Amino acid sequence: MRVVLDSSALIAFVEREPGGEVVARHLAQSALSSVNYSETIARLVAKGTPVDRAARIVEVLDLDIVDFDAKQALETAAMLPRTKDRGLSLGDRACLTLGLKLNLSVLTADRAWAGLLLGVKIDLIR
Numbered sequence: 001m002r003v004v005l006d007s008s009a010l011i012a013f014v015e016r017e018p019g020g021e022v023v024a025r026h027l028a029q030s031a032l033s034s035v036n037y038s039e040t041i042a043r044l045v046a047k048g049t050p051v052d053r054a055a056r057i058v059e060v061l062d063l064d065i066v067d068f069d070a071k072q073a074l075e076t077a078a079m080l081p082r083t084k085d086r087g088l089s090l091g092d093r094a095c096l097t098l099g100l101k102l103n104l105s106v107l108t109a110d111r112a113w114a115g116l117l118l119g120v121k122i123d124l125i126r
Contacts, residue, residue, distance in 0.1 A: 003026045003030055003104055003106065003107050004030070004033070004098050004099040004105070004106045004107070005023065005030045005031070006092065006109070009108050010032065011109075014040075014044070019125030030063050031064040031102060032063045033068055033072075035091050036091055037063075037065050040058055066101075075101075079093045083116065087112060088112065096118055096122075105123050107123050108122060108124060
């Protein structure tokens, strides 16, 4: 089953955190927004990984990295009022709108997403 990965789910896999094994089962069929690609690299860099090494860590996974286009940017902005009370970031909303665009469920470690009714299936990895 194809899925969209949130950066929190991808980080759980890369850092061998709880729930990473769930992500591992889906890696070969995963899509990732270019926004979440950037967010993942930034998190690895913030933990001390050089940017070129962080990029290689993600690139070797051969994920389908989907460009964040103007239409998706508008949909991501429009989602803000429905998610503001949960504190969802731009990256969170970009992930969710990619799930909507591709009609795929989204894997995340972010519990704040639980119970959101946005027209996309959300699966928590832990």
